[in-house]
Amino acid sequence: MKNIRKISYNQTMLMVFLGTAGNLVYIHTEAGAIAGRSGWICTIVATLVVIMLCIFMVRVGSRFQGKSILTIIEDSFGRVVSCIVSIFYIVLMILLSATNLSLFAGVVNAYILILTPKWVPIFLLLVVCALIAGSGIEVLARMSIIFSLITIVNYNAANILAVVTTFDYKLLLPQFERPFITYIQGMYLILSSMLETFLFAAIGIENMPMNPRPYKAVAKGLLISSFFVVTVPTSFIGILGLTEATRTGYVAFNMFHGIQIGRFIQGMEVFVMITYYVIAVAKISINLFILKTALSHIIGKSHGRLAIVCTTVLVFVFFLKYISFNKAYLFAIQLAEYVTLPFVIFLSLIAAICLAVGKRKELKGKT
Amino acid sequence: MKIFIKKLFRRNTENNLKKFEGYLPSKEQVRLISTSLKENIDFIKKLFSEDRWLKYSEFKLSDNGELAGILYVEGLADVGVVNHNIVNRFSNHDPAINKAKGLQNKNQLQLIKESFFPTVELKETGRMEQVIAALLDGNTCLFVDGEDKALVLSTRMIEKRSIDTSETEASIYGNKEAFTEDIKTNCMMVRRRLPTPDLQFKSFHLGRLSHTNTVLMWIEGIANPKYIQEVCERIRRIDVDNIFGVSMISEMTEDAPLSIWPKYKMTEKPDAVVAGFTFPQTLIYWPTRLINYFLIAMSGILGLYGVLLGFTVIMWHLVSLRPFGIPYFYPMAPMDVNSFKDTLIRAPQWKQTKRPELISRKNVYRKGTGSGKPKPPDGKDESGK
Numbered sequence: 001m002k003n004i005r006k007i008s009y010n011q012t013m014l015m016v017f018l019g020t021a022g023n024l025v026y027i028h029t030e031a032g033a034i035a036g037r038s039g040w041i042c043t044i045v046a047t048l049v050v051i052m053l054c055i056f057m058v059r060v061g062s063r064f065q066g067k068s069i070l071t072i073i074e075d076s077f078g079r080v081v082s083c084i085v086s087i088f089y090i091v092l093m094i095l096l097s098a099t100n101l102s103l104f105a106g107v108v109n110a111y112i113l114i115l116t117p118k119w120v121p122i123f124l125l126l127v128v129c130a131l132i133a134g135s136g137i138e139v140l141a142r143m144s145i146i147f148s149l150i151t152i153v154n155y156n157a158a159n160i161l162a163v164v165t166t167f168d169y170k171l172l173l174p175q176f177e178r179p180f181i182t183y184i185q186g187m188y189l190i191l192s193s194m195l196e197t198f199l200f201a202a203i204g205i206e207n208m209p210m211n212p213r214p215y216k217a218v219a220k221g222l223l224i225s226s227f228f229v230v231t232v233p234t235s236f237i238g239i240l241g242l243t244e245a246t247r248t249g250y251v252a253f254n255m256f257h258g259i260q261i262g263r264f265i266q267g268m269e270v271f272v273m274i275t276y277y278v279i280a281v282a283k284i285s286i287n288l289f290i291l292k293t294a295l296s297h298i299i300g301k302s303h304g305r306l307a308i309v310c311t312t313v314l315v316f317v318f319f320l321k322y323i324s325f326n327k328a329y330l331f332a333i334q335l336a337e338y339v340t341l342p343f344v345i346f347l348s349l350i351a352a353i354c355l356a357v358g359k360r361k362e363l364k365g366k367t
Numbered sequence: 368m369k370i371f372i373k374k375l376f377r378r379n380t381e382n383n384l385k386k387f388e389g390y391l392p393s394k395e396q397v398r399l400i401s402t403s404l405k406e407n408i409d410f411i412k413k414l415f416s417e418d419r420w421l422k423y424s425e426f427k428l429s430d431n432g433e434l435a436g437i438l439y440v441e442g443l444a445d446v447g448v449v450n451h452n453i454v455n456r457f458s459n460h461d462p463a464i465n466k467a468k469g470l471q472n473k474n475q476l477q478l479i480k481e482s483f484f485p486t487v488e489l490k491e492t493g494r495m496e497q498v499i500a501a502l503l504d505g506n507t508c509l510f511v512d513g514e515d516k517a518l519v520l521s522t523r524m525i526e527k528r529s530i531d532t533s534e535t536e537a538s539i540y541g542n543k544e545a546f547t548e549d550i551k552t553n554c555m556m557v558r559r560r561l562p563t564p565d566l567q568f569k570s571f572h573l574g575r576l577s578h579t580n581t582v583l584m585w586i587e588g589i590a591n592p593k594y595i596q597e598v599c600e601r602i603r604r605i606d607v608d609n610i611f612g613v614s615m616i617s618e619m620t621e622d623a624p625l626s627i628w629p630k631y632k633m634t635e636k637p638d639a640v641v642a643g644f645t646f647p648q649t650l651i652y653w654p655t656r657l658i659n660y661f662l663i664a665m666s667g668i669l670g671l672y673g674v675l676l677g678f679t680v681i682m683w684h685l686v687s688l689r690p691f692g693i694p695y696f697y698p699m700a701p702m703d704v705n706s707f708k709d710t711l712i713r714a715p716q717w718k719q720t721k722r723p724e725l726i727s728r729k730n731v732y733r734k735g736t737g738s739g740k741p742k743p744p745d746g747k748d749e750s751g752k
Contacts, residue, residue, distance in 0.1 A: 010702055112672050121672055128679050135687050142686040142700035270671065277675045 016221025022283025
């Protein structure tokens with residue numbers, strides 16, 4: 001317990017924001033494709049569900065004096081069970097990171113380094129992320145502040161310009177024109193994708209501050225990211241129209257490319273690129289940190305450096321497997337819906353059992 | 368293979384330590400002072416190999432033939448001070464006076480302290496290695512026959528130049544004084560600017576051979592005690608034969624010494640030191656210029672992506688730095704919104720009401736409520752009515 005580094009309330013909030021944004025940045029328009037112009041309602045409902053789940057997880061962690069879910073499981077069920085859960089965690093996070101990198105590689109390949117092989121920029125990015133994640137939670141948290149500032153200022157500046165110049169509110173009407181089931185489907189997709197935040201909260205709780213209560217920071221982080229995920233696709237629809245906003249690849253680039261105020265303000269897609277880059281670095285660094293923690297749980301905390309190297313190599317290997325953008329996009333959605341969601345439900349159940357076991361032990365101790 | 372490398376490394380370290388032990392006071396120096404005056408003097412003379420600069424004088428303390436002897440190194444000790452403060456007092460001393468004062472029952476050292484040097488800066492020691500260190504520092508040591516302790520009298524010769532103007536930090540409007548080579552003068556120059564008992568000094572003697580006098584200064588109640596403790600610990604860990612200057616101390620104590628970013632500010636002006644107590648700052652102008660080349664190279668290879676990667680690496684490095692326990696990127700990361708007023712854009716002085724909270728947790732306010740924005744007195748018009 002003595003060696004566990006704590007991060008601040010604001011840092012927790014911003015890490016949650018970046019972690020969630022990093023996942024949703026590629027598939028936020030998918031809710032619009034399913035639920036139409038009212039896709040925003042899916043995001044709001046999904047955010048509320050994720051907040052509740054995260055609050056539960058963080059409260060369980062707080063009850064166990066800031067231990068991570070893996071340590072809690074080890075205390076309640078023994079080392080073998082906790083190692084099995086760690087292995088699940090590692091496999092899932094490697095796949096999630098690899099698909100996230102593939103999606104980002106698609107963006108880089110399409111707009112900046114068109115002739116460079118995809119693996120070159122991603123390899124360099126992974127090295128940078130490994131450096132950040134390997135430096136510990138404090139450095140990662142400090143970087144998150146800088147990344148969040150860049151993301152918020154950068155993206156909003158471009159978005160406001162886009163809205164001011166080309167927004168047409170009529171394109172947002174009519175609302176709620178699709179069948180009810182589509183909203184459920186959209187909500188399910190966004191919820192599954194947002195649940196990566198739960199995976200971070202379950203591991204990162206040991207580093208979160210206990211005063212003020214960490215669940216508030218997690219909830220605020222989720223609300224900030226949901227604000228983005230609600231406003232950004234809505235502005236896309238209001239600028240480009242539903243069909244173009246939901247069926248075009250890299251819609252943000254197309255939208256910002258269209259901004260032109262006089263001769264001087266144009267080519268704003270560079271702002272989007274910076275935002276995508278920053279979010280990718282933050283997301284992959286957070287994932288690598290989770291991977292490091294999970295692997296260190298198995299091989300020992302003193303082998304943190306070895307853990308980060310091994311997991312980075314594995315992420316890169318899996319990235320090479322899912323190097324195609326389309327393949328990665330479909331795989332990311334399937335992974336979120338069929339693996340992340342069930343795993344989170346499993347973790348929530350196991351956390352609830354741990355809580356019950358802990359309470360029973362407390363009662364026995366008192367009597 | 369791994370074990371072999373470990374063994375090899377260990378052996379090297381041990382050898383280095385053995386070599387280094389030679390610079391420590393030799394085993395024969397580490398001993399208690401004898402009660403025999405002759406034995407003590409002979410021992411020191413032998414140790415100094417009959418050094419011609421080592422001077423010895425002997426005095427009769429009482430009619431019973433009790434003897435006292437003083438030792439000093441000419442050139443290091445101020446002979447004028449030795450003669451005036453010590454030799455003259457012993458020469459003019461009448462052994463019969465002690466009897467009259469009723470001091471004969473006291474031990475001799477106590478007697479000497481009270482009757483000869485009531486106002487002189489001195490200290491008592493029972494260890495020979497401390498006596499030798501004191502002699503080499505320019506002090507005079509006094510032994511009394513029959514006593515197993517010695518008195519160390521401050522007679523150090525200080526050759527110092529007068530306070531001059533700074534040559535490297537030219538000042539147009541402010542104070543022009545610069546530090547000298549004398550540490551006491553330097554400390555007093557700072558004290559004169561901050562006449563408060565909260566200004567604290569802590570002395571260290573660094574360097575096994577040089578015994579360089581070093582002083583750490585801080586303002587109690589403003590500086591965070593946690594960081595003072597960390598600085599003290601790092602200074603204490605310095606174990607070298609010689610200290611060449613303040614840059615050596617900073618290099619031996621700072622985190623990430625290979626980083627090109629400065630973690631401290633070196634100055635020769637006392638007013639800059641005083642400003643540093645309340646406005647911590649470092650100069651990042653030169654490293655930033657150097658970093659430009661790195662970013663140009665990155666952009667040449669990978670374009671915008673290269674610039675972004677380079678920027679991230681620089682940020683990671685800066686954020687990882689933690690000189691003396693204070694995050695380098697504070698107040699940006701970790702974020703302290705109140706301290707932003709002195710970060711990217713400096714707010715007017717009257718707006719900067721708080722100190723950085725991380726550095727001074729308890730005493731945060733640097734201004735009173737009265738020192739707000741300057742404005743004319745209320746209710747008066749231009750005619751002054």
